[in-house]
Amino acid sequence: MTEPAIDTICAVATAAGRAGVGVVRLSGPDARPIIERLTSVDPRPRHAHYATFRRAADGSVLDDGIVLYFPGPHSYTGEDVVEWQGHGNPVLLDEAVREMIQAGARMARPGEFTERAFLNGRMDLAQAEAVADLIEAGSAQAANAARRSLTGVFSRRIDAFVDNLVHLRMYIEAALDFPEEEIDFLSDTRLRDQLDALRADLADLLSRTGEGVRLREGMQLVIVGQPNAGKSSLLNQLAGESRAIVTEIAGTTRDVLRAEVNIDGLPLHVIDTAGLRDSDDPIEQEGIRRAWAEVEQADLVLLLIDGTRGHTPEDDRTLARLPDKPLLTVVNKIDLTGEAPSEAAEDGALRLSARTGDGVDVLRRELRRIAGLTDRSEDPFIARRRHLDALEQAQRSLDEASHALVALGAGELAAESLRQAQESMEIITGRFTADDLLGEIFGSFCIGK
Ligand SMILES: Nc1nc2c(ncn2[C@@H]2O[C@H](COP(=O)(O)OP(=O)(O)OP(=O)(O)O)[C@@H](O)[C@H]2O)c(=O)[nH]1
Ligand SMILES: [Mg+2]
Numbered sequence: 001m002t003e004p005a006i007d008t009i010c011a012v013a014t015a016a017g018r019a020g021v022g023v024v025r026l027s028g029p030d031a032r033p034i035i036e037r038l039t040s041v042d043p044r045p046r047h048a049h050y051a052t053f054r055r056a057a058d059g060s061v062l063d064d065g066i067v068l069y070f071p072g073p074h075s076y077t078g079e080d081v082v083e084w085q086g087h088g089n090p091v092l093l094d095e096a097v098r099e100m101i102q103a104g105a106r107m108a109r110p111g112e113f114t115e116r117a118f119l120n121g122r123m124d125l126a127q128a129e130a131v132a133d134l135i136e137a138g139s140a141q142a143a144n145a146a147r148r149s150l151t152g153v154f155s156r157r158i159d160a161f162v163d164n165l166v167h168l169r170m171y172i173e174a175a176l177d178f179p180e181e182e183i184d185f186l187s188d189t190r191l192r193d194q195l196d197a198l199r200a201d202l203a204d205l206l207s208r209t210g211e212g213v214r215l216r217e218g219m220q221l222v223i224v225g226q227p228n229a230g231k232s233s234l235l236n237q238l239a240g241e242s243r244a245i246v247t248e249i250a251g252t253t254r255d256v257l258r259a260e261v262n263i264d265g266l267p268l269h270v271i272d273t274a275g276l277r278d279s280d281d282p283i284e285q286e287g288i289r290r291a292w293a294e295v296e297q298a299d300l301v302l303l304l305i306d307g308t309r310g311h312t313p314e315d316d317r318t319l320a321r322l323p324d325k326p327l328l329t330v331v332n333k334i335d336l337t338g339e340a341p342s343e344a345a346e347d348g349a350l351r352l353s354a355r356t357g358d359g360v361d362v363l364r365r366e367l368r369r370i371a372g373l374t375d376r377s378e379d380p381f382i383a384r385r386r387h388l389d390a391l392e393q394a395q396r397s398l399d400e401a402s403h404a405l406v407a408l409g410a411g412e413l414a415a416e417s418l419r420q421a422q423e424s425m426e427i428i429t430g431r432f433t434a435d436d437l438l439g440e441i442f443g444s445f446c447i448g449k
Pocket of ligand 1: 225226227228229230231232233234245246247248249250251252253254273274275276332333334335336352353354355356
């Protein structure tokens with residue numbers, strides 16, 4: 001069987017629009033001959049060459065710029081890569097791409113450069129995803145965590161875990177070859193200890209990965225409570241600007257309002273809702289219906305209580321109707337009641353003033369804690385829901401392995417469960433993978449990456 005011929009791809013790598021500089025990237029066996037033809041530069045590896053880009057048809061000048069050449073395999077994609085850095089004008093850049101296509105290159109699909117990097121072993125799948133996450137990171141913390149994943153912090157944790165897993169499985173399989181010793185062997189506590197250590201390590205990996213997913217996706221927080229409790233005031237405090245209308249009229253907010261807030265790197269989607277009460281006004285009724293619909297979707301519910309009225313029977317009714325999900329009870333208006341702000345949440349409750357902002361920093365800290373983001377978590381890495389799913393699958397397999405070993409004394413079954421756990425883990429790094437997964441991941445990239 002012959003390998004399919006690898007073609008040369010090209011695309012504008014910089015963002016659409018006008019800028020000082022724009023970059024077109026070429027990758028593949030013809031990258032170098034194509035740029036030689038268009039610029040008459042014979043590029044030295046990793047050197048900046050000042051060059052004139054000419055149209056092939058009539059030799060007229062298209063642009064002046066810089067040619068950079070990175071020979072494979074030590075390049076981003078692992079293939080010969082050329083970068084043309086011209087002026088950041090989309091018309092000129094598009095024309096440069098057209099000239100390259102005329103010269104034999106093909107337009108790259110979204111994410112194709114990074115896909116080639118993955119296929120050529122320059123990075124694993126989790127690292128390739130981190131490239132997209134780094135580009136999209138909305139905070140310095142998320143960018144830092146994505147960079148760590150890109151350099152392999154997350155992947156190395158996975159690989160180390162898989163090594164231990166394989167080691168244990170080989171050990172069990174070796175024993176299965178000596179049936180007369182199998183029973184003794186399977187009841188060996190060292191074996192169970194090793195399996196327990198693996199499960200503890202996986203639990204830790206799961207919680208850190210959950211943290212990485214939070215950094216990437218954030219958390220939905222819905223604020224509910226009686227009219228006039230100060231929900232909109234709290235949204236404005238969290239957003240740091242006046243996003244919602246605040247008045248002393250009960251029933252001011254009748255629609256669902258959203259604000260994207262960044263809490264020390266945690267992307268928080270804050271949702272303000274209509275005050276919950278019995279109302280004859282059809283607009284308000286609809287607002288309240290929507291408030292409850294948001295409660296269903298949220299990761300966390302914040303029940304805001306007006307401190308000047310205290311906990312009312314209506315608040316109890318709201319509490320009784322809340323679905324089973326994380327809840328934070330916040331007592332507002334301490335500037336009026338004269339209470340001190342909480343120094344920390346006690347039993348899922350805290351006191352603050354949405355008007356003065358007193359105690360809001362404690363709320364922020366609490367929100368980060370609930371999201372699983374610790375103040376100084378070392379080595380944060382970014383992760384995706386897909387990774388969490390795979391880890392949870394691996395966790396189930398390890399539970400099965402443990403059951404097989406301890407309750408059933410069935411080495412064969414235990415080894416099989418460990419093999420399945422390994423497979424789940426390797427889906428993360430892409431060592432074990434399906435083609436449609438690759439299409440899904442790289443298809444969501446931007447062109448030129
Ligand atoms: N003194 C004081 N007043 C507050 C505080 N929080 C809100 N208020 C006032 O309470 C009134 C209602 O505040 P909103 O933020 O509109 O309350 P809400 O819960 O959004 O009300 P609805 O939209 O009607 O459900 C306004 O007059 C606010 O200025 C607070 O912490 N201290
Ligand atoms: Mg309001």
